[in-house]
Amino acid sequence: MITLYHRPKSRSTRFIFLLEELEAPYTVQLVNTRNRDGSGAADPANPHPHGKVPAISDDGVVVFESPAIALYLTDRFPQKRLGPLPGEADRGAYLSWLAYYTGVLEPSLMSKFMSVEVPRGTAGWVALEEALPAVIGRLSLGPYVLGERFSAADVLYGTTFAMFAQAPIMPKSAIIEEYVKRIVARPAYARALAKETA
Numbered sequence: 442m443i444t445l446y447h448r449p450k451s452r453s454t455r456f457i458f459l460l461e462e463l464e465a466p467y468t469v470q471l472v473n474t475r476n477r478d479g480s481g482a483a484d485p486a487n488p489h490p491h492g493k494v495p496a497i498s499d500d501g502v503v504v505f506e507s508p509a510i511a512l513y514l515t516d517r518f519p520q521k522r523l524g525p526l527p528g529e530a531d532r533g534a535y536l537s538w539l540a541y542y543t544g545v546l547e548p549s550l551m552s553k554f555m556s557v558e559v560p561r562g563t564a565g566w567v568a569l570e571e572a573l574p575a576v577i578g579r580l581s582l583g584p585y586v587l588g589e590r591f592s593a594a595d596v597l598y599g600t601t602f603a604m605f606a607q608a609p610i611m612p613k614s615a616i617i618e619e620y621v622k623r624i625v626a627r628p629a630y631a632r633a634l635a636k637e638t639a
């Protein structure tokens with residue numbers, strides 16, 4: 442049984458979405474985290490090393506950080522075909538775009554959102570103005586990050602763009618807007634939001 446360590450309306454919500462897509466057996470354990478205003482504290486029950494959400498435990502096997510959890514879950518429930526397996530042609534693209542999400546896209550979005558100048562494009566991540574065209578270029582090849590195939594990578598990218606698409610920091614992009622519509626129209630997304638607010 443999988444336990445999702447969760448705080449409502451946070452990055453862990455998208456893992457309710459993924460677990461619903463996978464029709465996996467899971468329970469949600471609500472945890473406290475630090476808050477933006479400096480209040481709150483990491484919850485000792487949460488196995489993430491900094492008390493962040495999401496984290497999961499699969500009968501004692503702990504996985505934290507969104508791309509790792511996405512990969513772990515799609516490997517764990519291969520019959521749902523929500524992530525290419527080793528040996529499949531698009532496994533490389535899958536791993537790359539999962540890692541890009543956390544290594545480049547998120548830092549670029551957060552840098553912009555918090556008005557922090559990206560030190561230089563040769564650092565580990567790039568400015569949003571450089572990252573977005575790469576993602577939009579990818580999404581212009583097909584409806585999903587992996588082309589015709591919906592995967593857990595879309596759970597990460599789709600929910601992130603759903604959150605930021607209307608933000609002033611985001612340049613308007615019809616490709617991203619259509620992409621977000623496709624992702625949030627999925628029944629598992631609606632189920633996740635309903636479970637979160639239940």
Ligand SMILES: N[C@@H](CCC(=O)N[C@@H](CS)C(=O)NCC(=O)O)C(=O)O
Binds near residue numbers: 492494495
């Ligand atoms: N790199 C992590 C980021 C997780 C993260 O920052 N989560 C936020 C909630 S959206 C959090 O737990 N913040 C509270 C804290 O950092 O103490 C991932 O992608 O999974």
